[in-house]
Amino acid sequence: MATQYHHLSDYDPASIPDASGMKVGIIVAEWNQDITSRLLGGARETLLKNGVLPENIIQRWVPGSFELVYGAGLLASLTGVHAVDGIIVLGSVIRGETPHFDYICSGVSEGISVLNAKGEIPVIFGLLTTNTKQQALDRAGGVLGNKGDEAAVTAIKMIAFRQGLR
Numbered sequence: 001m002a003t004q005y006h007h008l009s010d011y012d013p014a015s016i017p018d019a020s021g022m023k024v025g026i027i028v029a030e031w032n033q034d035i036t037s038r039l040l041g042g043a044r045e046t047l048l049k050n051g052v053l054p055e056n057i058i059q060r061w062v063p064g065s066f067e068l069v070y071g072a073g074l075l076a077s078l079t080g081v082h083a084v085d086g087i088i089v090l091g092s093v094i095r096g097e098t099p100h101f102d103y104i105c106s107g108v109s110e111g112i113s114v115l116n117a118k119g120e121i122p123v124i125f126g127l128l129t130t131n132t133k134q135q136a137l138d139r140a141g142g143v144l145g146n147k148g149d150e151a152a153v154t155a156i157k158m159i160a161f162r163q164g165l166r
């Protein structure tokens with residue numbers, strides 16, 4: 001039976017709130033940079049297309065996906081002119097021969113969950129966790145779209161969600 005895949009870049013533009021006043025942080029991992037730079041390109045393009053101003057995208061690199069949690073936590077703690085409304089983390093973890101994959105994936109997903117459970121600003125999980133490099137390429141602007149686009153759409157919706165409740 002054929003598996004149905006969600007195309008990561010598909011969204012209804014009419015469902016996207018006005019993002020022109022939003023300030024969005026992006027923390028991106030250098031590990032598997034050929035993949036993560038594509039995720040970053042997709043996220044930036046989708047934010048800009050939906051009205052976020054270039055100067056309101058605050059982008060920082062960390063060495064690997066495991067460091068995404070620290071990067072997001074630190075950025076979330078900034079106040080005043082340095083404060084952002086929401087954060088996207090972008091990384092690509094590809095399964096290798098050791099259990100490292102499982103430790104990194106669970107560390108990042110648990111860490112980002114903890115940040116979100118604080119209920120401060122939303123932190124969007126743009127981490128590809130794949131068995132092969134081809135599966136990552138398929139989801140980084142390939143046949144299944146771009147996880148960066150999906151993360152950007154989610155960030156805009158969650159920032160608007162928070163603003164609507166405050």
Ligand code: DLZ
Pocket residue numbers: 029031032063064065066067091092093094095096100101104
């Ligand atoms: C060590 C490591 C390995 C084996 N694989 C990946 C990976 O597929 N994707 C990724 O983003 N990072 C990987 N890393 C690096 C860790 O995320 C982290 O940077 C190091 O363990 C140092 O804390």
